[in-house]
Amino acid sequence: MEIKDDELLKKDPFKFDRSEGHIACVGNNGGTTNNTILEGFKSAVLIIIKDIRDDSGIQDELIYPLVYSMRHCVELALKISINLIKDICDKKSLKFVIEEKTLFTHDIKKLSEAVKQLYIIDKRIPGLFDIALDYAKDFYFDNHSDIFRYECTHTGKKMLNEFHITHICIDILEKKFLRLYELLDDAIYDLISIKEEYSVNTWTNNLSRNDIEQISKELLPRNRWNETDFDDNKNEIKEKYGLSNKELTKAIDIVQSNPLFANNIKVFIPLGKIKEDELHQYGNLILEITEPDEYETKVCNIGEVNDDFIEELAKNEKKRYSLAEDISNKALFSLAAFANMVETRDKYCENYQEHYNYFKNDHYFCRDWFISKVGNYSFALKVLKGMEICGQSEYINVLLPYIKKIAKDYNFPSNYE
Structure with a gap:
């Protein structure tokens, strides 16, 4: 439907209608x-490339937003x-050596050099x-970031001519960009993980948690x-990681106090409030309750919900609570954690x-609901995985x-x- 200019001019595209x-959704409304x-x-890059391949646009025109978008991604x-x-x-309470103005430059060479300056922060970063x-x-x-946005500089020089660029091989450009994007995307993902790792404060000046x-x-x-072999063992580790005696001692102290690391030296540091007989009871609960169709989607029509169905459901729940009778609330919180x-x-x-x-301080804690939550096979697999992590x-x-x-x-x- 055609809209007249005077009506269209009244509309504001940057306000909700x-x-x-x-x-x-953008800004505070879109995160x-x-x-x-x-x-x-990146999506714009893929859309433009598809238009070029489908002959939906003129490649000699689309090349400008294409290269600009690729470059801006980088x-x-x-x-x-x-x-x-x-x-x-x-x-890590380390000095950030990059000048603030560098964070606002468009110069990819300067940004690349800044990244290299930061290689010393963690030895995984160079890779x-x-x-x-x-x-x-x-x-x-x-x-x-202006060569593919404008024809000339403010002095009138044609920018592409300055760099003797007369042809652009779009297929090569696409392949190299997609590989570069993949590498940078992986790097960002790994940096987020490294940042999370340092958040748990398990590191020394020269050693990461990893x-x-x-x-x-x-x-x-x-x-x-x-044993005397332990001296050789320590010397090998010091040489491999470039550590002093003091630095290795600090690392060993962390190993002995961390439940996951201690497990690697055959030392068990228990987490949670679970007694062995409670674990046996929990295992037996899962064993008794689990049915062969645990992983099948169960559909129950409204007409099938009769007194027999409700009675069977109540019977199963009663059995579940009976089997969990001697499992303390603290143990339930630990399993859920x-x-x-x-x-x-x-x-x-x-x-x-x-x-x-999180579970212990839940003011709306209901033991019956909790037993239903932890008392199934798929949940028990998560419990095992969490125990492995710890x-x-x-x-x-x-x-x-x-x-x-x-x-x-x-x-x-x-x-x-």
């Missing part, structure tokens, strides 16, 4: 971040990366960026530390207590035989994926 069909903007420009990804490394610096920064060199020449976990796997079992770590994708045992407190080997050794029996009897998965 419920009569419109396509409305984008606008550099990451969402980056995804938008600029944004590098700025996101630098800010994530800045956050890691803050976590995230070395290849990506080589690909990014393709965009160095457009250091003001380093200390690896050292825990290389140390001899704790019961062999009185392990599973909640998996459900929230928390991979750090240092955060276990937060998950425990190095709870002795808990696992008690519970796992019950899970394996159910998995064998009903051909169920025996671990959580």
